[in-house]
Amino acid sequence: MSSWNRFKKYYYQNAALGLSLDISRIPFPDDFLASKEGAIQKAFADMGALEKGAISNPDEQRMVGHYWLRAPQLAPTKDLSNEISSTLNSIKDFAAKVHSGAIKAPGGAKFTHVLVIGIGGSALGPQFVNHALGQPGIDKMAVTFFDNTDPDGIDYVLGTLSGHLATTLAIVISKSGGTAETRNGQLEAAAAFKAAGLDYTKHYVAVTGAGSKLEQTAIKENWIARFPMWDWVGGRTSELCAVGLLPAALQGLDIQAMLDGAAAIDVVTRSTKTSENPAALLALMWYYATNGVGAKDMVVLPYKDRLLLFSRYLQQLVMESLGKELDLNGKVVNQGIAVYGNKGSTDQHAYVQQLREGVNNFFVTFIEVLKDRSGKSLEVEPGITAGDYLQGFYLGTRDALSEKDRSSVTITLPDVSARTIGILIGLYERVVGFYASLVGINAYHQPGVEAGKKAAGGVIALKLKLDAALKSAAGKPQTAEALATSVGGNPELTFKILEHLAANGSVKKTPAANVFDSTYSA
Numbered sequence: 001m002s003s004w005n006r007f008k009k010y011y012y013q014n015a016a017l018g019l020s021l022d023i024s025r026i027p028f029p030d031d032f033l034a035s036k037e038g039a040i041q042k043a044f045a046d047m048g049a050l051e052k053g054a055i056s057n058p059d060e061q062r063m064v065g066h067y068w069l070r071a072p073q074l075a076p077t078k079d080l081s082n083e084i085s086s087t088l089n090s091i092k093d094f095a096a097k098v099h100s101g102a103i104k105a106p107g108g109a110k111f112t113h114v115l116v117i118g119i120g121g122s123a124l125g126p127q128f129v130n131h132a133l134g135q136p137g138i139d140k141m142a143v144t145f146f147d148n149t150d151p152d153g154i155d156y157v158l159g160t161l162s163g164h165l166a167t168t169l170a171i172v173i174s175k176s177g178g179t180a181e182t183r184n185g186q187l188e189a190a191a192a193f194k195a196a197g198l199d200y201t202k203h204y205v206a207v208t209g210a211g212s213k214l215e216q217t218a219i220k221e222n223w224i225a226r227f228p229m230w231d232w233v234g235g236r237t238s239e240l241c242a243v244g245l246l247p248a249a250l251q252g253l254d255i256q257a258m259l260d261g262a263a264a265i266d267v268v269t270r271s272t273k274t275s276e277n278p279a280a281l282l283a284l285m286w287y288y289a290t291n292g293v294g295a296k297d298m299v300v301l302p303y304k305d306r307l308l309l310f311s312r313y314l315q316q317l318v319m320e321s322l323g324k325e326l327d328l329n330g331k332v333v334n335q336g337i338a339v340y341g342n343k344g345s346t347d348q349h350a351y352v353q354q355l356r357e358g359v360n361n362f363f364v365t366f367i368e369v370l371k372d373r374s375g376k377s378l379e380v381e382p383g384i385t386a387g388d389y390l391q392g393f394y395l396g397t398r399d400a401l402s403e404k405d406r407s408s409v410t411i412t413l414p415d416v417s418a419r420t421i422g423i424l425i426g427l428y429e430r431v432v433g434f435y436a437s438l439v440g441i442n443a444y445h446q447p448g449v450e451a452g453k454k455a456a457g458g459v460i461a462l463k464l465k466l467d468a469a470l471k472s473a474a475g476k477p478q479t480a481e482a483l484a485t486s487v488g489g490n491p492e493l494t495f496k497i498l499e500h501l502a503a504n505g506s507v508k509k510t511p512a513a514n515v516f517d518s519t520y521s522a
């Protein structure tokens with residue numbers, strides 16, 4: 001079959017959504033879709049049960065309800081429907097009051113800036129949407145983020161808020177309410193408010209789960225407002241609950257259009273007719289391209305600057321959902337699909353060299369956006385605009401990769417708008433769910449992230465022991481090994497901690513010819 005005929009055969013377009021999907025450049029044989037029909041029907045059934053409120057996250061014994069956020073009437077109980085709707089109303093109401101000045105900064109001025117403090121799913125969606133849809137200088141409020149526990153990163157963001165803290169609203173977002181990085185950001189921001197002579201509690205809002213530590217603090221300190229985060233919404237699928245909607249509404253973005261876009265793609269991706277279901281087609285392409293075992297990585301290449309952060313957002317959505325040691329039967333499978341990417345054509349001048357000529361261990365997801373900009377474009381050459389070049393580079397790169405048997409899919413969108421961002425989010429949430437069914441894993445838990453958190457706790461405990469040992473040694477210089485022995489700690493960790501303390505002036509290091517003979521004292 002010619003590539004044009006194959007393109008026509010496998011081109012999916014939904015004119016009402018403005019969404020197209022080209023899967024023709026994944027080299028699956030013509031009988032592949034039929035051979036997986038039973039498996040994808042099972043995925044549809046799993047998804048149907050999930051949407052009806054089944055315990056689809058068995059390890060945590062939780063329902064998985066992110067699809068109800070944009071269709072509250074589909075939630076399994078009236079109480080849940082009401083809670084979703086009333087939370088949405090209170091988000092809109094809160095944002096309107098902040099914009100009008102009915103809720104204002106303690107000095108009496110309107111709030112002008114938003115500082116979001118969160119990490120992982122409590123930051124990636126809001127950051128993606130902020131960058132995709134924001135119009136700096138025009139937005140109702142400027143939104144910035146603390147998404148780490150890096151002191152210098154915190155100072156950088158505080159620097160951008162310099163002179164604006166008095167009118168900054170800080171939203172602390174944490175589903176669990178116990179995430180260390182977020183707690184640290186909360187304390188660092190509070191210290192910055194205090195240093196500026198401001199009462200931070202009059203600037204703080206919480207988005208968190210009922211009964212969490214964060215909620216308790218917000219209640220005790222009487223923060224301005226609290227919004228719920230439900231246990232049936234996972235962090236990586238939380239963009240369309242208060243986590244993402246509150247910052248977006250404050251920024252002045254059309255959150256209803258985002259919800260409507262997600263609701264519209266949900267309707268389409270509930271179809272049990274595979275050829276009419278773009279999420280099913282994509283999940284099947286992931287399966288084919290990766291052999292159902294993550295054999296290839298997913299390179300996400302949007303040809304649109306506004307979608308720059310989509311690959312980071314997808315990285316968590318896909319890798320935290322699919323990267324699992326065990327399948328649902330407890331068998332070791334070490335599943336997952338690695339995701340990375342940035343944007344085209346920028347990446348053509350970076351890593352695309354390897355994509356075409358190096359190891360063939362990936363498939364590309366191109367995202368094409370038809371609308372170049374609002375308004376007319378300059379001709380950079382007679383009859384040619386910068387946008388023509390952007391499309392040329394996308395089509396050229398796609399062909400250059402195909403020539404070398406590098407697989408790709410393309411998603412085409414009419415524009416980057418609140419509605420199409422909702423469509424993208426909804427589309428990929430469902431692809432991940434279908435793919436998880438195809439490979440038989442729980443997409444909705446993340447047991448693997450606990451190990452690192454636990455180990456970090458051990459490092460903090462060891463640091464405190466070392467502080468005490470250095471103090472009681474009253475200035476006596478000691479090697480890392482000697483100090484490790486004295487506190488019963490791991491010598492390598494001790495060495496690393498001491499080097500960090502020395503670099504920050506908290507201990508005195510006396511270097512030696514052999515680095516491990518260096519000594520440290522209080």
Ligand SMILES: O=P(O)(O)OC[C@H]1O[C@](O)(CO)[C@@H](O)[C@@H]1O
Pocket residue numbers: 119120121122173174175176177178179182235236320446449
């Ligand atoms: O919203 P929380 O509870 O602070 O969690 C932040 C992120 O941390 C994780 O739990 C992983 O550690 C993610 O799943 C989550 O999005």
